[in-house]
Amino acid sequence: MSISKKIxxxxxQIPTHWYNIVADMTTKPLPPLHPGTKxxxxxxxxxxxxxxxxxxxxxxxxxxxxxxxxxxxxxKIWRPTPxxxxxxxEKALDTPAKIYYKYEGVSPAGSHKPNTAVPQVYYNxxxxxxxxxxxTGAGQWGSALSFACGLFDIECDVYMVxxxxxxxxxxxxxxxxxxxxxxxxxxxxxxxxxxxxxEDPNSPGSLGIxxxxxxxxxxxxxxxxxxxxxxxxxVLMHQTIIGEEALLQMEKAGDYPDVVIAPFxxxxxxxxxxxxxxxxxxxxxxxxxxVAVEPASCxxxxxxxxxxxxxxxxxxxxxxxxxxxxHNFVPAPIHAGGLRYHGAGAIVSQLLNDKQIEAxxxxxxxxxxxxxxxxxxxxxxxxxxxxxxxxxxIREAEQxxxxxxxxxxxxxxxxxxxxxxxxxxxxxxxxxxxxxxxQEEILDSLAQLDTPTIG
Amino acid sequence: MSISKKIxxxxxQIPTHWYNIVADMTTKPLPPLHPGTKxxxxxxxxxxxxxxxxxxxxxxxxxxxxxxxxxxxxxKIWRPTPxxxxxxxEKALDTPAKIYYKYEGVSPAGSHKPNTAVPQVYYNxxxxxxxxxxxTGAGQWGSALSFACGLFDIECDVYMVxxxxxxxxxxxxxxxxxxxxxxxxxxxxxxxxxxxxxEDPNSPGSLGIxxxxxxxxxxxxxxxxxxxxxxxxxVLMHQTIIGEEALLQMEKAGDYPDVVIAPFxxxxxxxxxxxxxxxxxxxxxxxxxxVAVEPASCxxxxxxxxxxxxxxxxxxxxxxxxxxxxHNFVPAPIHAGGLRYHGAGAIVSQLLNDKQIEAxxxxxxxxxxxxxxxxxxxxxxxxxxxxxxxxxxIREAEQxxxxxxxxxxxxxxxxxxxxxxxxxxxxxxxxxxxxxxxQEEILDSLAQLDTPTIG
Numbered sequence: 036m037s038i039s040k041k042i043x044x045x046x047x048q049i050p051t052h053w054y055n056i057v058a059d060m061t062t063k064p065l066p067p068l069h070p071g072t073k074x075x076x077x078x079x080x081x082x083x084x085x086x087x088x089x090x091x092x093x094x095x096x097x098x099x100x101x102x103x104x105x106x107x108x109x110x111k112i113w114r115p116t117p118x119x120x121x122x123x124x125e126k127a128l129d130t131p132a133k134i135y136y137k138y139e140g141v142s143p144a145g146s147h148k149p150n151t152a153v154p155q156v157y158y159n160x161x162x163x164x165x166x167x168x169x170x171t172g173a174g175q176w177g178s179a180l181s182f183a184c185g186l187f188d189i190e191c192d193v194y195m196v197x198x199x200x201x202x203x204x205x206x207x208x209x210x211x212x213x214x215x216x217x218x219x220x221x222x223x224x225x226x227x228x229x230x231x232x233x234e235d236p237n238s239p240g241s242l243g244i245x246x247x248x249x250x251x252x253x254x255x256x257x258x259x260x261x262x263x264x265x266x267x268x269x270v271l272m273h274q275t276i277i278g279e280e281a282l283l284q285m286e287k288a289g290d291y292p293d294v295v296i297a298p299f300x301x302x303x304x305x306x307x308x309x310x311x312x313x314x315x316x317x318x319x320x321x322x323x324x325x326v327a328v329e330p331a332s333c334x335x336x337x338x339x340x341x342x343x344x345x346x347x348x349x350x351x352x353x354x355x356x357x358x359x360x361x362h363n364f365v366p367a368p369i370h371a372g373g374l375r376y377h378g379a380g381a382i383v384s385q386l387l388n389d390k391q392i393e394a395x396x397x398x399x400x401x402x403x404x405x406x407x408x409x410x411x412x413x414x415x416x417x418x419x420x421x422x423x424x425x426x427x428x429i430r431e432a433e434q435x436x437x438x439x440x441x442x443x444x445x446x447x448x449x450x451x452x453x454x455x456x457x458x459x460x461x462x463x464x465x466x467x468x469x470x471x472x473x474q475e476e477i478l479d480s481l482a483q484l485d486t487p488t489i490g
Numbered sequence: 491m492s493i494s495k496k497i498x499x500x501x502x503q504i505p506t507h508w509y510n511i512v513a514d515m516t517t518k519p520l521p522p523l524h525p526g527t528k529x530x531x532x533x534x535x536x537x538x539x540x541x542x543x544x545x546x547x548x549x550x551x552x553x554x555x556x557x558x559x560x561x562x563x564x565x566k567i568w569r570p571t572p573x574x575x576x577x578x579x580e581k582a583l584d585t586p587a588k589i590y591y592k593y594e595g596v597s598p599a600g601s602h603k604p605n606t607a608v609p610q611v612y613y614n615x616x617x618x619x620x621x622x623x624x625x626t627g628a629g630q631w632g633s634a635l636s637f638a639c640g641l642f643d644i645e646c647d648v649y650m651v652x653x654x655x656x657x658x659x660x661x662x663x664x665x666x667x668x669x670x671x672x673x674x675x676x677x678x679x680x681x682x683x684x685x686x687x688x689e690d691p692n693s694p695g696s697l698g699i700x701x702x703x704x705x706x707x708x709x710x711x712x713x714x715x716x717x718x719x720x721x722x723x724x725v726l727m728h729q730t731i732i733g734e735e736a737l738l739q740m741e742k743a744g745d746y747p748d749v750v751i752a753p754f755x756x757x758x759x760x761x762x763x764x765x766x767x768x769x770x771x772x773x774x775x776x777x778x779x780x781v782a783v784e785p786a787s788c789x790x791x792x793x794x795x796x797x798x799x800x801x802x803x804x805x806x807x808x809x810x811x812x813x814x815x816x817h818n819f820v821p822a823p824i825h826a827g828g829l830r831y832h833g834a835g836a837i838v839s840q841l842l843n844d845k846q847i848e849a850x851x852x853x854x855x856x857x858x859x860x861x862x863x864x865x866x867x868x869x870x871x872x873x874x875x876x877x878x879x880x881x882x883x884i885r886e887a888e889q890x891x892x893x894x895x896x897x898x899x900x901x902x903x904x905x906x907x908x909x910x911x912x913x914x915x916x917x918x919x920x921x922x923x924x925x926x927x928x929q930e931e932i933l934d935s936l937a938q939l940d941t942p943t944i945g
Contacts, residue, residue: 040563043501045498186866186867186869209911211914211918212862212914212918411641411667414567453660456659456660456664456667460666
């Protein structure tokens with residue numbers, strides 16, 4: 036083995052700025068609309084929910100935004116994250132492709148989510164916020180926010196989808212260990228929760244309900260703000276630190292990716308690794324394919340429509356331009372919980388509509404097969420979300436082999452699977468089933484939309 | 491924050507040699523004895539259990555042993571591991587002490603154990619071994635060996651103490667994911683297991699029984715060998731890569747530790763970080779206190795005796811010179827499962843007897859309190875084993891404050907607690923109880939020993 040397995044950066048190479056792709060987009064993302072009036076909303080409408088600095092970032096058109104010194108100091112706990120050449124996987128696939136991956140699972144919360152949780156909590160702290168509320172499904176985001184709130188000594192209330200709260204007790208305890216309060220949603224703490232429970236005392240909850248509860252708590256208490264782990268522009272921008280580091284690491288490795296691949300839920304993972312490479316595309320110096328991979332059970336990018344839709348089920352959020360399956364779409368209970376969201380963020384949706392990026396959907400058995408091969412050849416057990424990227428990597432590597440091409444592939448290994456062991460157990464026992472959504476289900480869900488169309 | 495939080499090394503700074511402290515010891519460790527004849531055994535007696543290269547290392551008196559290139563390549567997946575300045579913890583303690591920690595939880599298996607699992611599997615592979623057996627209690631060692639066997643494509647059979655097998659299902663699945671086979675022990679697969687089950691079909695198992703089963707499988711099949719995760723000389727030597735890196739990192743930080751602290755189970759964790767600093771003591775250039783911390787419920791170093799004892803309960807292993815509580819001692823079911831072993835390795839025992847190192851015991855509530863403070867100030871959730879070191883660090887830092895002294899403290903954060911969340915849950919719920927062993931229990935256990943005494 037003469038190939039360098041790990042490509043590292045020194046601490047002083049941690050990027051000083053996040054990249055705001057909006058500055059370079061030929062077609063800018065459409066504005067959010069008020070859910071009632073359907074008119075574009077101004078930044079001031081977001082003030083009850085977010086601190087001013089994050090609102091400024093949300094609407095910023097500056098190309099780079101400086102990372103505060105205190106945030107960079109905390110990033111140093113796990114950043115720069117390593118990049119690896121997947122020598123073991125390459126050998127197993129017998130492919131001429133060179134496969135690289137950026138590994139974000141080294142963060143204390145085990146995923147890329149702290150990249151945005153830390154600055155979000157920092158800006159809230161600077162503006163005197165005492166408590167932050169959020170929702171979480173699988174638990175990656177709630178863990179990251181609890182971790183960050185622990186470091187800044189801010190209260191953290193996490194509304195966790197009840198079925199996950201009951202099925203993933205370790206996630207809850209992890210959040211508690213960092214000082215986070217975790218409530219099964221729907222709860223009796225909010226108007227939204229009480230309403231749902233009155234209708235159905237046994238409601239298993241959903242991400243849409245949990246968002247409504249977290250948003251309501253922020254709207255009804257002045258010292259409380261709300262935080263979101265994906266979809267929004269500022270969240271995606273914070274994640275670009277992944278791709279900025281990856282650019283430096285690819286240079287160090289003496290390669291440049293022909294294709295960059297990431298799993299897709301709301302867009303933060305994909306944006307994080309892909310946007311800095313897209314900058315090079317947009318600047319005209321390179322041409323890299325940027326590929327988002329979604330589960331076949333929640334295929335908004337490949338089978339949804341591009342129109343305005345709500346971020347939650349209840350209608351407490353603005354209308355956003357997105358590729359969507361409809362805000363009432365309920366994805367099957369697949370194990371990649373972080374990818375079970377009905378819509379995509381505004382920026383990513385615009386880029387897809389403009390054909391600047393590609394999207395594919397893959398079924399979960401192929402993903403787990405890929406994840407297992409990866410664990411046994413590279414040693415790291417990937418989160419179920421991350422296996423979607425790996426499955427696509429294997430497709431690309433096999434195509435390279437068929438074509439006899441040396442292709443450089445880079446993907447984002449966004450997190451480890453330490454809290455997803457039951458998923459692997461079910462896969463190993465042969466108990467996982469496929470969940471491919473039918474065209475009828477999608478059309479049914481979309482038919483319920485009365486939101487503005489686009490173009 | 492102007493202090494550098496993380497002290498890293500580049501890949502080419504990974505040490506090329508392990509350090510064998512036996513070469514420098516003024517009193518060499520006593521030889522192992524045959525359990526029947528009580529006579530010293532030669533290396534050839536170990537051949538049914540271990541590959542020749544590991545036996546050579548077990549009895550080596552060379553000061554340094556070269557790390558094979560292929561092992562170093564795999565080490566690169568997670569090594570060099572980071573060292574951190576515990577700025578958050580220091581601030582919370584308001585101490586003049588400077589606290590550093592080496593973090594081994596970044597390995598794919600989440601602890602320091604792969605440092606020896608990888609070379610052990612490598613030497614077995616080189617000598618044509620097809621299957622490796624081992625025992626595991628809490629699961630850290632079984633996970634590490636499964637991980638390493640996965641990379642070298644060797645079969646791995648893990649005998650897991652039945653009560654852990656049932657109580658820690660995620661650990662089992664983790665091993666399965668890497669391809670390891672996991673059997674609850676006692677099992678019907680071995681003579682030893684069948685005997686135990688015939689006497690007590692509901693036996694919860696013990697580490698002693700699991701060792702007997704794993705050893706029996708190796709003794710009865712020529713293509714199968716046995717592997718141990720602590721206690722033995724070669725295992726401790728492999729772990730010295732931790733301290734060798736730490737020496738370089740302390741130099742980079744411009745400090746040198748006044749005290750080095752590690753949790754103590756069988757000795758591999760402590761030896762790993764402390765032996766390279768002890769070398770500097772033995773060479774006369776430095777004087778660092780090396781402190782082992784054991785649970786109050788299993789206090790072999792602080793309350794046991796120094797004499798020959800068996801490594802297992804059934805008597806299938808050689809007699810080793812050790813600080814021991816007696817091989818029939820059953821520690822209380824504390825959450826730091828990795829520290830529930832009745833004896834200490836031969837080298838560490840000799841060093842303690844010669845007053846070259848110090849030992850303290852701490853109760854588990856103080857340890858979990860320390861672990862929680864650490865999680866909330868440093869962001870990393872420590873394994874219950876590691877919290878023992880943190881509790882001692884806090885004692886030392888508070889003493890430094892009381893004395894107004896700037897003291898440099900280094901400890902080994904040997905692993906994360908991702909698979910120990912139920913322990914934190916019980917602590918947070920106030921359900922953890924103390925388990926301090928009585929003098930009577932210790933004397934009772936020691937009274938059963940008919941093994942040779944020392945000195």
